[in-house]
Amino acid sequence: MSDKRTLGKRLGQRVGKEAIVLGRITEKSANGMNIELTTTDNALINVTLPQPLDHNASGYIEVRGTVKSKSTLLCKNFVCFPPDITKTFDETKYNNIMNIRHAIGDQLDGIFYEE
Numbered sequence: 001m002s003d004k005r006t007l008g009k010r011l012g013q014r015v016g017k018e019a020i021v022l023g024r025i026t027e028k029s030a031n032g033m034n035i036e037l038t039t040t041d042n043a044l045i046n047v048t049l050p051q052p053l054d055h056n057a058s059g060y061i062e063v064r065g066t067v068k069s070k071s072t073l074l075c076k077n078f079v080c081f082p083p084d085i086t087k088t089f090d091e092t093k094y095n096n097i098m099n100i101r102h103a104i105g106d107q108l109d110g111i112f113y114e115e
Contacts, residue, residue, distance in 0.1 A: 007098045008043025012070030020064045021045060021073060022094070025080075028053060037061065040091040040098075046072045059083040 005020040006013075023045065027036035032052030037045045047063050057080045065075035 005098065005101070007041040007095060007102075008037075008039025008045050009041050010102060011043065011045065011067055011073070014067040015069060017067055018065065019067050019073065020062060022060060022062045025053075025058055025061055028055075028057075035061070037063065040094050044071060047075050047078075048073075049075045049078060053078075054080075060086045060089065 004014065004018070005022075008021060008023065011019060011021065021037065021039055023037040023039035023043075025035050026038045026044070029035070032055065033049050035047050035049065035053060037047050039045060047065075049063075060081040061078055062081070063073060063075045063078045065073050065077075067073055
């Protein structure tokens with residue numbers, strides 16, 4: 001698998017590679033093509049989207065794309081999660097799992113998904 005789920009503060013380790021990042025939409029451009037994302041670990045990421053974001057979109061969004069710098073991502077696709085689905089989402093637990101995933105590294109590749 002070429003892309004990896006990562007925390008915002010680790011994005012700089014994936015420059016030039018694919019990544020999946022989860023966070024909250026904190027700013028939207030007028031044309032809906034760019035957003036500022038506050039990740040679950042409170043990093044600010046500027047994301048360029050492949051298509052305009054609905055003006056009513058808010059809350060959590062998962063973006064998948066190519067990391068351009070430690071704070072920018074060129075998104076290939078994204079999923080917006082409705083607030084009613086994420087109202088009980090625990091960012092601390094998610095961050096803990098992500099830190100464990102990072103510590104274990106590639107040892108998990110192939111266990112949860114096929115290569």
